[in-house]
Each structure stands twice: as C-alpha cells, then as structure tokens.
Amino acid sequence: MNISKNKGLSLLITFIIFAVYNIIAFMLPNGKGGMFWTGYGFTMAAILLTAGVGFYTFRRKGLKSKVYGVSLLSLVWSYLIAQLIIGLMEMALPSIPFQYGIILNAILLGACLIGLIAADIAIDEVERIDETVKKKVSYIKSLQTDIEGLIGKAEDEAAKKVLKDLAEAIRYSDPMSSSQLSAIENEIKVKAAGLKDAAASFDSSAIVSICGEMQQLVADRNRTCKTIK
Structure with a gap:
C-alpha cells in the first residue's frame, strides 16, 4: 500500500499519542473501575477517529480539497485534545459514578461527529460550486485563447x-x-x-x-x- 508522507506523519503522531496516553493511563495508581474504563475507552475512540479523519483528508485529490480538509482536521484535533484532558481527569477520579462520564463523553463525541459530517457536506458543496464555476467560465477562456491564436x-x-x-x-x-x-x-x-x-x-x-x-x-x-x- 502506498502511504504518502502526510499520511505517514499522521499515523506516526497518532501512534505516539496512543503510546504515551496508554503509558500514563496504566501508570496511574488509582483503581481501574468504571470511570477509568469510560475515560480510557472514549479516548481510544477519539484517537482512532482522529487517525481515520487524517487518512480521509489526505486521500482527497487537488490542492483546494486538501485546503478545505483542514477544517476537518482542526475540528477532530480539537475534539481529541479535549477528550485527552477529560479522559485523564476521569481516570484520575475513579470515585465519581461512571455514568456521568459516559454522558459527558457521549455528548462530546456526538458533537464532534455532527460537526465533521456538517463540515464534510460543506466541503463537498464548495467543491461542487467550484467545479460549476470552472465550467461556466471555460467558454470565455477558450474563446479568448482561440482568438489570440489567430493574431x-x-x-x-x-x-x-x-x-x-x-x-x-x-x-x-x-x-x-x-x-x-x-x-x-x-x-x-x-x-x-x-x-x-x-x-x-x-x-x-x-x-x-x-x-x-x-x-x-x-x-x-x-x-x-x-x-x-
């Protein structure tokens, strides 16, 4: 499988975060109850989601598509940072009922997914409009080129x-x-x-x-x- 430089770097950064987070999580002296596994599970899901969005974004062809994809990356990385912080806090506070952690993390994940879907729809619409504009202006550009070629x-x-x-x-x-x-x-x-x-x-x-x-x-x-x- 051919992996581009950007995809490779994205995979490496995600792996580093994965490794460091796991070391911190399992070195915490607290008991590993329901709140611990809630924070840990949602954070692992956030890391995997970030890696997936990175691969999806870098898969897009064309400079504009990649530039528009930055909004997806910004959103998912903001979510990951927030989830990393919340996850560590949840794992460090095992006495709190884990149901509260599930509710909080589920809301955060849902908001991120909705944002990603909305951003991707917006990106597709912008790309469609760009393509339509290109087709509409091609008539004049082609005509101008033809006339200049006759001079x-x-x-x-x-x-x-x-x-x-x-x-x-x-x-x-x-x-x-x-x-x-x-x-x-x-x-x-x-x-x-x-x-x-x-x-x-x-x-x-x-x-x-x-x-x-x-x-x-x-x-x-x-x-x-x-x-x-």
Whole structure:
C-alpha cells in the first residue's frame, strides 16, 4: 500500500499519542473501575477517529480539497485534545459514578461527529460550486485563447489590430455563462469558426468584417449578463 508522507506523519503522531496516553493511563495508581474504563475507552475512540479523519483528508485529490480538509482536521484535533484532558481527569477520579462520564463523553463525541459530517457536506458543496464555476467560465477562456491564436496568422496590421481588439474585449467580458446566454454564445461560436477559416485563407477583409460582428455580439452578451444577474 502506498502511504504518502502526510499520511505517514499522521499515523506516526497518532501512534505516539496512543503510546504515551496508554503509558500514563496504566501508570496511574488509582483503581481501574468504571470511570477509568469510560475515560480510557472514549479516548481510544477519539484517537482512532482522529487517525481515520487524517487518512480521509489526505486521500482527497487537488490542492483546494486538501485546503478545505483542514477544517476537518482542526475540528477532530480539537475534539481529541479535549477528550485527552477529560479522559485523564476521569481516570484520575475513579470515585465519581461512571455514568456521568459516559454522558459527558457521549455528548462530546456526538458533537464532534455532527460537526465533521456538517463540515464534510460543506466541503463537498464548495467543491461542487467550484467545479460549476470552472465550467461556466471555460467558454470565455477558450474563446479568448482561440482568438489570440489567430493574431499571428494575420498578414496585415489592420487584421492584427481588430483581432487584438476582439481578444481584449473578450478578455474583459463577463466570464460567467448560463443557459440564458446559449443562443448568443452559439452565434459567437459560429462567427469564431468563420473567423478561423478567414485567418486560414489569409482573407484580411473577412477578418476585419467578422471581428466587427463578433465585437457587437460580445457587447450584446455583456448587456444580457447584466440583466440576468
């Protein structure tokens, strides 16, 4: 099994906490009654949960996913630290009825699990929105790249200038797309295809004419974008 550096470090830290906590727990001179095993059991569960969340977080692909996963790690580590402290206190105070310990630890664990689930749902939603935005802005980015690629193919300065002006207009146009823009964007695509053909045949007059038409369509698109927001 391939274990990344971060996963390996996460496993090592968890193992160190596990080992140190067990040494402290079983070196305590107090009797090992119900409260001791309550604190010990919930703390072991917290350590295992922390290790599992760490592996789950580092399994995510992409920089943004890993950054968003920091919220999961922050939450579970906060829970672990609190549980470590509470667990040690419970093991050091065996005279208190263990039922109180179970209630307290169960509330803490439940709050952590609810928080982890809510945070993971929020992370998935943020990633979904990011992916949607990428798809919506890809139209303009692709169109801008295509037009900029035609500038070098133009033979005279007039054609180069209108292509540069068109690329600049597209660059500063609203990047977001939507279904309400599909009709005008399809017109722009048709004109862009014609512009490629004109550039391939070195037809400068056609380039100038089509660029003018596309400038108007891009302006119309920008106005439509403002009305639907």
